[in-house]
Amino acid sequence: MKRTPLSEFAGRTFDVMVVGAGVSGASAAQHLAAAGFAVFLADAEDYGSGASSRSSRLMHFGLRYLDRGEPVINYLKNPLWFIKQCRRARNTMRHRAEVVRTTPERLKPFTMYIPVFKDDHFRPWQMSAALRLINALGGSELPVDWSRVAAGDWSSTPLLGQLRDQDRLKGAFSLVEYQYDWPERMVIDCVNDARRMGAVCRNHTRVTGLANQGPEKWSILLCDALNPSDQVEINARQVLNMAGAWIDRVLQTANRPVSRQIAGMKGAHIVFRLPERFRGHGVAHFARNGYPIYCLPWRDLHFVGPTETEFSGDPAHVRVTREDAAYLLSEANHFLPGLDIKAEDILFCWAGVRPNHYDPGYKYSGKKNFLPEYRDHGTEGLPNLMSVPGVPLMLHRFVGRRIAREVARRITPSGPAQTVSYGTRRFEQDTNSPPVNASYPEIRLSHLEDMAREEQPACLADLLFRRAGLGWTGDMSRASARRAAEAVAAIAGWDEAAIEAQLQAFDRHVLEHFLAPAQEEPTSEDRPATSRANGTVVDAGATAPARPVGDDREGQEMGRRAQVRDERGRGGRTRPSDHGDA
């Protein structure tokens, strides 16, 4: 886990600088490296730790593209819109099939139900027609496996029995959907492959300045977020701004007036444990504000979300607030009253900011970027700078290939083309090595060692969340964190004091971001200046003055949250139905 000092790259020139290693930037770096470009990929925090790790983890197949929430007759009045949406659905279906075919180990199929109520804006026949159309558009490789469930016939579909207004239900649709088994791991896969092909990839490395010195001449200021005195300038012929919800902030570092690109949309989720009979089953419908809402299975847990609220703060500060949690509880209990979910059932929660494309003419001034739209800032006096707002997760290879083609139209690669590999890394199967977490036996201590050696985690949170996915277990790996830290200590060079600091930083990370709804989002002023990596005072955002831990409002808020957690105990409410009652 030793990092190459940033100073080693000082003054070097790369073909392409990719700012931001979410799923889009990482895929772009991978496809650019394959096209022969010399790439530098930097992320201010860990790879995949932005929106890519905060999604609802659904592999969409395009059903929503066909729903305008309007009578069908309106579609006929707007045939161009309809054709565009069909193209999007076809594109999504094709990429979905490719991701499932090439990386099935990153996905989990589950059963999703979509109920149809008498007062819904769509009829069962419309749903059937939409699903048939999507399958016709998507080709034969991976059609959506769906069927209709008659109202009241809930014997094999227990979750539907928990729905509201049973007397108003016209029936439901049952679909086999795919869920990412933690999408940030796909980001790591892309980064691994980009590095194999020679790309320089650095996490915890913030781009703090962009200076254009003419066509194909960019100078980029980089700062090591874990060691802020390590700052260097490198050069690139083309810059890709793929910083998700931070895109406008990155543009500001170029010190030139440029058009706004992003309208951030916050989404929050709450997680709880349902009785075993609901495992592997989810439901999708609309919240009372008209937005889609899901109750989805996640390993042995379930979650409800997302909220949809405009977000204009720093996306690094996004939290699930108590207001978000109350809203989600209220919607969950309205939609699925039979589940009777209570605040004390919430095991953890998460929120993220969707980097919607800014469009002042659109509702909430932002729209989702289903086709990788990009902005070439050459028209604004900044040649060879492009901003690329993120796309849904299943389109990450689409965006990577498309952006690599666009870059190839602007500059020539300095190296030979290589072959991209979508295969995922296989870990050594050391069956003598014990599982890190008994409830998730797939990941063994030997796997953590392998990840620590090969995949650049800088701290325990990088390792357990983005590399191993163990942060997302019921206790967020807090019980096994020490074992994990000790397993990689020799590789990381951690002595006992460093292990302690890592454990504290990990605990704080979990409390700060996930463990219990916050009173409100912290401002830069409130934010503790504590590095996730080593517990010392370092602020990656360079926004907060250094203050001792605990001497801050957010620190007090976290103390309150820790108390709530400790009072509640780690397992959440024990529900009578956990023991098999109907």
Ligand SMILES: Cc1cc2nc3c(=O)[nH]c(=O)nc-3n(C[C@H](O)[C@H](O)[C@H](O)COP(=O)(O)OP(=O)(O)OC[C@H]3O[C@@H](n4cnc5c(N)ncnc54)[C@H](O)[C@@H]3O)c2cc1C
């Ligand atoms: C609540 C929610 C639910 C969603 N649900 C789904 C879903 O179910 N299915 C689906 O397909 N999609 C879903 N999405 C959308 C999907 O997650 C995003 O579109 C996608 O992850 C965006 O990826 P990205 O790479 O553009 O951005 P990000 O993943 O946010 O990556 C941007 C990166 O840029 C880095 N960065 C910022 N500033 C700098 C800087 N100065 N220097 C260097 N790096 C910097 C950040 O640290 C970050 O890692 C959801 C999104 C949200 C928020």
